[in-house]
Amino acid sequence: MPAVAVAVVVGVLFFLGYRYYSTYLAERIYGLDPAFVTPAHEFKDGVDFVPTNKHVVFGHHFTSVAGAAPIVGPAIAVFWGWGPALAWIVLGTIFAAGVHDFGSLAVSLRHKAKNIGTIAQDVVSRRARTLFLMIIFFLLTLVNAVFAVVIANLFVANPGAVIPIVVEIPLAMFIGQYIYKTRSAALIPSLIGVVGLYLLIWVGQQYPVELDTVAGALGMEPRTLWVILLFAYTFVASRLPVWMLLQPRDYINSHQLFIALGVIALGMLVGWNTIVAPVVNDVPEDSPSIFPFLFITIACGAISGFHSLVSSGTTAKQIDKETDARYVGYMGAVGEGSLATGAVLATTAGVVATRGEWDELYPDFATASGGAVGSFVNGVGAFANNLGVPLDLAVIFAAVVVISFAATTMDTGVRLQRYIVQEIAELAGWHKLARNLTLAGVVAVVVPMAMALLPGGGEQGYTFGVLWQLFGTTNQLTAGLALSVVAVWVAKMNRNIIPIVIPLVFLLVMTTWALIVNLKNFILDDQWVLAPLDAIIFVLAMWLVVEAAMALRGTSGSRTPDSSDQPVDDGSDVPGRR
Amino acid sequence: MRVVLVRPWTDARSGGGCCGAEVRDGVCFDGRVDSGAPTDVHAHARRNADTDADVRLVAETYLRLQQELPGVDVQIVGVDNTAYLLPTVFRALRARYGVVVAVRGLNRATTAGAVLVDGEFVGHLTTLGVDSAIAEIRVRCLVR
Numbered sequence: 001m002p003a004v005a006v007a008v009v010v011g012v013l014f015f016l017g018y019r020y021y022s023t024y025l026a027e028r029i030y031g032l033d034p035a036f037v038t039p040a041h042e043f044k045d046g047v048d049f050v051p052t053n054k055h056v057v058f059g060h061h062f063t064s065v066a067g068a069a070p071i072v073g074p075a076i077a078v079f080w081g082w083g084p085a086l087a088w089i090v091l092g093t094i095f096a097a098g099v100h101d102f103g104s105l106a107v108s109l110r111h112k113a114k115n116i117g118t119i120a121q122d123v124v125s126r127r128a129r130t131l132f133l134m135i136i137f138f139l140l141t142l143v144n145a146v147f148a149v150v151i152a153n154l155f156v157a158n159p160g161a162v163i164p165i166v167v168e169i170p171l172a173m174f175i176g177q178y179i180y181k182t183r184s185a186a187l188i189p190s191l192i193g194v195v196g197l198y199l200l201i202w203v204g205q206q207y208p209v210e211l212d213t214v215a216g217a218l219g220m221e222p223r224t225l226w227v228i229l230l231f232a233y234t235f236v237a238s239r240l241p242v243w244m245l246l247q248p249r250d251y252i253n254s255h256q257l258f259i260a261l262g263v264i265a266l267g268m269l270v271g272w273n274t275i276v277a278p279v280v281n282d283v284p285e286d287s288p289s290i291f292p293f294l295f296i297t298i299a300c301g302a303i304s305g306f307h308s309l310v311s312s313g314t315t316a317k318q319i320d321k322e323t324d325a326r327y328v329g330y331m332g333a334v335g336e337g338s339l340a341t342g343a344v345l346a347t348t349a350g351v352v353a354t355r356g357e358w359d360e361l362y363p364d365f366a367t368a369s370g371g372a373v374g375s376f377v378n379g380v381g382a383f384a385n386n387l388g389v390p391l392d393l394a395v396i397f398a399a400v401v402v403i404s405f406a407a408t409t410m411d412t413g414v415r416l417q418r419y420i421v422q423e424i425a426e427l428a429g430w431h432k433l434a435r436n437l438t439l440a441g442v443v444a445v446v447v448p449m450a451m452a453l454l455p456g457g458g459e460q461g462y463t464f465g466v467l468w469q470l471f472g473t474t475n476q477l478t479a480g481l482a483l484s485v486v487a488v489w490v491a492k493m494n495r496n497i498i499p500i501v502i503p504l505v506f507l508l509v510m511t512t513w514a515l516i517v518n519l520k521n522f523i524l525d526d527q528w529v530l531a532p533l534d535a536i537i538f539v540l541a542m543w544l545v546v547e548a549a550m551a552l553r554g555t556s557g558s559r560t561p562d563s564s565d566q567p568v569d570d571g572s573d574v575p576g577r578r
Numbered sequence: 579m580r581v582v583l584v585r586p587w588t589d590a591r592s593g594g595g596c597c598g599a600e601v602r603d604g605v606c607f608d609g610r611v612d613s614g615a616p617t618d619v620h621a622h623a624r625r626n627a628d629t630d631a632d633v634r635l636v637a638e639t640y641l642r643l644q645q646e647l648p649g650v651d652v653q654i655v656g657v658d659n660t661a662y663l664l665p666t667v668f669r670a671l672r673a674r675y676g677v678v679v680a681v682r683g684l685n686r687a688t689t690a691g692a693v694l695v696d697g698e699f700v701g702h703l704t705t706l707g708v709d710s711a712i713a714e715i716r717v718r719c720l721v722r
Contacts, residue, residue, distance in 0.1 A: 044644075046637030048603070050654050059655075059662035060591070064599035115604045129607070136605055143597045179690060180587045183702055186657055187664075187688040247590035251658050300596045307596070309604030317603070336596060409597060419606055475597065 001275050003268050003349035010090055010341045014334045017094035022330040025099060026323065029490060029499055030106040036322040039113035049113070049317050054324035057315060061332045063254055064310045065101075068405035069143075070301035070336050072150060073472060074343040075372035076465050077297045079362050080290045081280035082348045086341065088294055092302025093337030096503035100479050101307045102329035103486035103500060108312035109322055110489065115313030116482045123488050124551040128481070131543055133424050135477050138537055139305070140417040142471035144234075144448035147406045147413070149464055150373050152226035152452075154406075157374050158399040159208030160392075164200035165403050166209075168249065169233075171196060176248030190251045194259070197252065201396045224453060230410065231449040235441055238415040246411055253404050260380065260401045264342045267383025268349070277348035277358045287365045288465075292510040292517070296472040297465070301340025303503065305478025307332065312482075346379030347372070369465025377402055417444035454529045469514060470533065476511045477541055480504060484548035491555040504548065512541050579722060580651040580670075580696055581715055583640060583703065584663075586632035587690035591656055632691065632704065639693075639708050646712060647719060657690040664688075670697030696722075 026032045040051040077085040104116055111119045117136075120128035155162055175189045215225040237245055283290075300306070311329055319325055352358045361375050362368040381395035389397065421440040425433035433439055451467070483504040490497050515538040522531035585591070636654060643652045655663060667687040671680035674696075686692065686699040693700040693711050695718045703711055 044641070046640035046654070047633050050640065052655075053651075053653050053662075055666075056653055056655050056659060056662045059659040062661065063658065064601070065596050067596040067599075069596040115606075117605065118607055121607075139597075176587070183689065183691065183704070185685040185687070185689040185692075186587075187660070187685045241588075241590075243588045243590035247587070247658065254658060254660060304596055306599070309601045310599050313603040313605075314599075314601050412599060413597070416601065416605055419602055423606060 003273050003275055003345045006086070006275065007265075007268065007341065007345060010086065011338075013090050014093065014337060017098060018330055018334055021094055022098055022102060022326050025102060025330075025499065026326040029495055030103065030325075031493060031495060032106065032322045032325060034321050034323045036109075038109055038319050038322055039316060040318055040320060043112070043317075051320040052318040054320065054327050057318045057320075057324065058328050058331060060318070061310060061315045061328050062335050063250075063257075064314070065304070065307050065332050066257065066335055066339055068147070068150070068402060068409055069299075069304065069306075070340040071343045071376055071402065071405075072146070072373055072468060073298040074301050074340045075347045075376040076369045076468060077294055078277055078344055078347050079281060079287075079365060079368040080283060080294050082275060082277050082344055083279035084290055084294055085298060085344050088298055088302050089337055089340045089344065092295075092298070093333055093340075095499075096303040096479075096507070097307070097333035097337065098330045099499055099503055100303055100305075100483055100486070101311055101333040102326060103490075104308035104311040104482045105316055105319070105325045105329040106322070107486050107489045108316035109319055109325060113313065113316035116308045116485055119312065119489075120481060120485050123485060123492075124547055127543075128547055130427065131540065131547060132481060133420060133427065135305075135474060135481060135540055135544075136309075137417070137420050137424065138533075138540070139471070139474040139478055140413050140420060140444075141448045141451060142467065142474055144231075144410055144413045144417065144444075145451035146464070146468055146471050147410050148227045148230045148448065148452045149223075149467065151230055151403050151406050151410070152223045153370070153464075154373060154377065154399050154403050155226050156210075156222050158377070158396055159210045160201070160204040160396045161399040161403055162209035163204035163207060164197055164396070164400050165407065167200050168193075168197055168252070168404065169237075169245065172249035172252055173245050175252075176244060179248070180243070186251060190248070190255060193248075193252045194255045197256075197400065198397065201393055201400060205393060205396055227449065227452045230407075231414075231445045231452075234410045234414040235445045237411045238418060238441060238444070239437070246408065249404070250408055253408055256401050256404060260398075261339075261342070263384050263387065264346060264350075264380060267380075267386040268345065271350075271383065271386030273345075273349040273382070273386075275345070275349045276352060276355050277362070278355070281362070284364050288469075288517075292513040293469060295506075295510040296469045296476065296514045298340065299472035299475040299479075301336055301343070303333075303476065303479050303507065304336065305475045305480070305482060307336075308478065308482035343376055346383065347375045348379075350379030350382040351375045365465055369468065372465075373402060414441070414444050414448075417448070420444075451529075451533075466518070466530065469518065470530070470537065473511050473514060473537055473541075476507045477537070477544060480507050480511070480541075480544055480548070483507070484544065484551060487548070488551045488555055491552060497552075501552075508541065508545055508548075512538065512545070515541060579649075579719060580653065581643060582663075582666075582687075582692075582694040582697075583636050583652065583654045584688070584690055584692040584694065585636060585654060585656045586704070587657065589633050589636070590658075635703055635708060636691075639703060639711055642708065642712055643715065647716065650715070650719060657688060660688065667694065667697040 040049050043049040117132035120132055175193050179186050211222045211225050215222040377398040380398035384394035385391045418440045421443045422434045483500055487497050487500040519534045664684055668680045671683045691703045700714050
């Protein structure tokens with residue numbers, strides 16, 4: 001089947017989801033009111049709280065939710081066949097991610113634009129704050145660990161990408177300083193940066209950087225050395241002001257995002273690649289079963305709890321009219337689902353020409369997950385090749401795009417982890433850790449680095465897919481917490497909670513099921529690093545189930561008698577109407 | 579008529595995409611990160627002297643424009659929000675001046691701290707100052 005046809009069908013389904021289901025959510029479930037005074041108006045300060053045009057907010061929101069994560073999960077999950085992977089992406093985006101992202105934004109708007117953690121503390125229980133911090137701690141730990149492994153693997157497999165990526169750092173800082181000092185426009189310097197980056201791809205191809213000798217002298221694998229170097233870099237980078245490195249590099253990356261999306265779409269159209277992977281793959285007997293693992297492997301792209309952190313606390317402060325939340329929140333989920341669809345098509349249609357070649361890339365779960373990002377890179381490279389770019393350069397181009405996004409994710413991930421370490425330290429009364437940035441930064445770096453490096457699973461380290469699944473699990477738990485908050489809020493308004501409870505229950509069942517199966521496997525395989533981690537996350541999942549159930553049960557006696565038009569929350573957080 | 583105030587460079591709010599966006603407001607609890615109080619353990623990451631000055635400038639301009647020119651649509655846009663800035667400015671300028679001018683205007687529209695009136699670059703907020711910026715915008719309003 002032509003990849004373009006699949007893309008068109010998915011696009012139509014997303015359109016229908018936005019047109020009809022999001023309207024149903026807005027009108028019947030969340031009860032959005034155009035006359036409601038949003039926090040942006042109530043607390044308008046011109047700094048954080050600014051009533052903003054919905055297209056402006058969407059631009060910011062979309063770039064905050066679209067990144068590397070929806071690439072990796074789908075690239076692994078096509079192991080079970082492109083049909084189930086795509087079905088979960090489409091259904092997940094329409095009925096889970098849309099509900100979650102939109103709902104997180106809507107509930108935050110009704111609670112003074114507070115973040116989900118704070119609202120959970122208010123409407124679920126005070127314990128929910130601790131639960132929130134614990135889940136986010138493990139989420140960020142695993143985010144940083146998996147992306148370090150992703151980048152290290154790509155550097156080892158594509159040594160030509162090292163020079164462009166390394167030089168991008170001073171290049172971005174120089175461009176940032178130039179824009180800042182001279183107050184000049186950012187577009188042309190950043191485009192020059194992109195061109196410079198792509199010229200460096202040629203240099204990188206001529207002078208590939210391999211660490212085999214140095215790593216050998218140090219008695220470690222090249223991948224291990226890359227992981228250590230990456231964490232050393234992020235420790236330093238996360239201490240820099242955002243505007244010095246992160247912003248200019250992100251600016252360059254934003255151009256790369258649109259270039260990459262254009263290359264995928266145009267390359268697919270010009271090359272008219274057909275999907276060679278099976279719709280449903282006949283996987284080996286010892287593979288993880290499709291239920292529940294598909295739904296844990298694809299988190300970002302089907303539903304990502306991280307989006308609730310963007311929606312609440314950040315985007316919510318800029319929403320002009322409450323009804324704008326539908327466009328910004330739901331469309332953000334659709335945008336991420338579209339990226340995930342691109343990843344499925346690149347790894348099933350772009351990467352190889354025949355079914356036999358595809359089977360060699362996806363023979364078993366360990367090989368499939370270890371090479372998934374490489375398959376995506378090669379797939380995008382093939383699409384670029386359709387447009388006339390030489391294949392070897394095209395592959396390095398795709399690797400540079402993925403590594404750029406992954407590196408920015410690590411930068412911000414370590415920075416956020418430092419905040420979380422400080423928050424937990426404050427909560428626990430460890431004031432020295434809370435106030436010592438270096439110490440908090442060391443904790444933020446050492447824990448995920450240990451996860452990325454700790455041995456297990458044989459000579460090649462544990463299966464990357466397993467680490468990725470643990471990340472997916474914590475991301476789904478974050479989504480579960482956000483959906484619990486949204487469900488309690490909707491229940492208090494005496495509205496139908498089924499559209500929220502269905503994805504909530506589905507996620508909790510899939511995550512706990514996967515955690516139990518994995519825990520058993522880890523114990524049987526003597527994986528004494530992953531087993532305790534899995535057990536801790538399982539306890540958090542159980543805790544979440546109990547909190548959600550208690551909170552929902554508690555709403556049964558406190559529902560407002562008639563709230564079909566006027567949403568009511570837990571008491572003090574209902575600003576007036578305009 | 580639409581006035582766009584482009585956020586200053588130091589007021590960066592960029593994000594790194596899914597699971598990597600810089601969402602400190604999304605993970606830190608109220609009472610510290612938002613308050614700037616002595617117990618604000620994140621104050622170092624939130625603001626510095628340059629940022630404070632630039633942010634105050636935009637905020638003051640924004641709030642005064644809302645008061646003094648109530649009929650004007652005022653938006654504060656991040657410099658990294660090219661998905662909004664570029665098409666909006668291009669459409670606005672092309673309608674009045676044609677494609678060439680519109681393309682030229684795209685670059686200036688991405689100047690951090692810029693003041694744009696219907697896509698047209700009026701000046702740099704830190705150079706103009708609040709009073710001059712508002713006066714300049716008022717003149718453009720009268721012309722149109």
